Amino acid sequence: MKTDHAPSSVRALTVHAPRAPLSGSIHVPGDKSISHRALMFAALARGTTHITGLLEGEDVLRTADAMRALGADIIRDGVGEWTVKGCGLDGLREPDDVLDMGNSGTAARLLSGILASHGFTSVMTGDASLRGRPMKRVMDPLAATGAVFLSRQGGRLPLAIQGNGDPAPLSYRLPVASAQVKSAVLLAGLNAAGETRVEEPVATRDHTENMLRHFGATVRVEPMGAGGRVITLQGRPELVAQDIVVPGDPSSAAFVLVAGLLVPGSKVVVQGVGLNPLRTGLFTSLREMGADLAISNERVEGGEPVGDITVTAGALHGVDVPATRAPSMIDEYPVLAVAAAHATGQSRFRGLEELRVKESDRLAATVALLEANGVKVDVVGDDMIVHGTGGAIPGGGLVRTRMDHRLAMSAIVMGLAASSPVSVDDTAFIDTSFPGFVALMNSIGAGLAA
Numbered sequence: 001m002k003t004d005h006a007p008s009s010v011r012a013l014t015v016h017a018p019r020a021p022l023s024g025s026i027h028v029p030g031d032k033s034i035s036h037r038a039l040m041f042a043a044l045a046r047g048t049t050h051i052t053g054l055l056e057g058e059d060v061l062r063t064a065d066a067m068r069a070l071g072a073d074i075i076r077d078g079v080g081e082w083t084v085k086g087c088g089l090d091g092l093r094e095p096d097d098v099l100d101m102g103n104s105g106t107a108a109r110l111l112s113g114i115l116a117s118h119g120f121t122s123v124m125t126g127d128a129s130l131r132g133r134p135m136k137r138v139m140d141p142l143a144a145t146g147a148v149f150l151s152r153q154g155g156r157l158p159l160a161i162q163g164n165g166d167p168a169p170l171s172y173r174l175p176v177a178s179a180q181v182k183s184a185v186l187l188a189g190l191n192a193a194g195e196t197r198v199e200e201p202v203a204t205r206d207h208t209e210n211m212l213r214h215f216g217a218t219v220r221v222e223p224m225g226a227g228g229r230v231i232t233l234q235g236r237p238e239l240v241a242q243d244i245v246v247p248g249d250p251s252s253a254a255f256v257l258v259a260g261l262l263v264p265g266s267k268v269v270v271q272g273v274g275l276n277p278l279r280t281g282l283f284t285s286l287r288e289m290g291a292d293l294a295i296s297n298e299r300v301e302g303g304e305p306v307g308d309i310t311v312t313a314g315a316l317h318g319v320d321v322p323a324t325r326a327p328s329m330i331d332e333y334p335v336l337a338v339a340a341a342h343a344t345g346q347s348r349f350r351g352l353e354e355l356r357v358k359e360s361d362r363l364a365a366t367v368a369l370l371e372a373n374g375v376k377v378d379v380v381g382d383d384m385i386v387h388g389t390g391g392a393i394p395g396g397g398l399v400r401t402r403m404d405h406r407l408a409m410s411a412i413v414m415g416l417a418a419s420s421p422v423s424v425d426d427t428a429f430i431d432t433s434f435p436g437f438v439a440l441m442n443s444i445g446a447g448l449a450a
């Protein structure tokens with residue numbers, strides 16, 4: 001399945017510190033995790049779902065294409081406004097071509113749970129980044145439902161899946177803290193007779209559980225140990241179409257907020273940001289560094305807590321981020337490292353092993369981003385130690401973004417706060433999660449070359 005949702009040409013950028021503070025009040029695009037799930041659950045439900053605020057990034061457009069190929073009728077009505085006519089739980093059909101999930105781990109891993117639990121055969125692939133990422137973490141539990149997987153060596157895409165339309169319900173303890181693996185198991189459990197049970201030793205983002213309930217499934221969540229959870233899903237529910245309002249993505253807001261903290265004199269408001277407590281570890285960490293982040297207008301929209309965040313620039317100091325916080329800020333470490341580089345004193349981020357299997361090896365890539373720009377950084381085991389420059393990041397480096405949107409945006413934020421310009425080899429992959437990022441930053445005064 002060839003689509004046009006892929007960065008087609010390289011977009012290099014050189015970032016200079018702006019002459020004036022950043023200021024303004026903006027919205028960031030819709031939450032990526034919730035947008036993928038909205039399309040998938042709407043396609044599995046009976047009836048018509050209207051989605052408002054859907055992220056129209058390339059990753060989510062891949063999910064839309066895949067659900068269409070499986071039989072759902074998905075229409076874009078306007079900016080962020082989408083209508084999905086679902087097929088019902090047993091109504092998906094065999095896709096007649098390879099499903100290309102582009103750059104998106106979430107799309108590939110969640111979809112594998114759906115494909116494994118339907119009685120047809122499908123093949124999934126992705127771009128060079130996604131083809132390098134581990135799929136065994138979903139293949140292993142899903143194989144126990146009776147599905148058969150054939151992958152490249154090491155459990156890499158392309159992946160052929162012979163699904164089982166009468167899957168066995170799983171009882172599975174997550175060996176890695178991954179909301180994607182949890183969600184794949186729960187999605188397969190939808191078609192299984194009986195109860196599917198997932199134990200997670202550390203709680204991960206719970207958008208799947210929330211949305212399952214929203215569509216009418218019975219889901220029980222109980223605490224387990226120190227910070228863990230047990231999730232139980234009753235199989236074969238009647239999923240009924242529901243309207244969905246997608247909040248602004250806190251992982252996207254992160255870049256705007258850190259830029260606002262680091263560019264002297266700045267004051268920026270980001271409106272309508274999702275504040276699900278399993279996503280807000282970055283805000284906790286920034287506050288521990290002394291950041292002035294004020295939350296106002298807190299409300300619940302579409303079942304998720306939302307608020308407006310006002311950031312005021314100011315000096316930061318080093319922080320020690322515990323490993324237990326990692327799942328609630330897993331995608332935010334590259335930009336937190338930029339904040340730590342600007343801070344006074346040393347920061348330590350603990351337990352970052354999962355960063356090695358993202359769109360790039362983000363541990364190595366973040367180290368390279370800092371070192372190329374004159375910041376000292378050490379890796380000790382799975383911990384990263386950043387030696388802060390006290391507001392004087394030298395800059396002047398060339399950053400290789402390795403098909404990784406978060407690195408590209410982190411490099412841009414670093415350039416806005418560095419003494420010499422920062423060059424970024426390719427910003428095109430930003431479109432996977434944050435289309436319009438450069439224009440939005442320019443609307444608050446970043447002065448990036450368009």
Ligand SMILES: O=C(O)C1=C[C@@H](OP(=O)(O)O)[C@@H](O)[C@H](O)C1
Pocket residue numbers: 032033034106177178179180181183205330331354
């Ligand atoms: O479930 C999700 O929507 C996501 C879970 C996280 O991945 P892992 O489950 O691999 O930690 C995160 O990094 C990704 O951006 C989105």
Ligand SMILES: C=C(OP(=O)(O)O)C(=O)O
Pocket residue numbers: 059103104105106107331358359406433
């Ligand atoms: C890791 C990420 O996404 P995914 O796993 O969906 O590719 C991310 O957006 O930072």
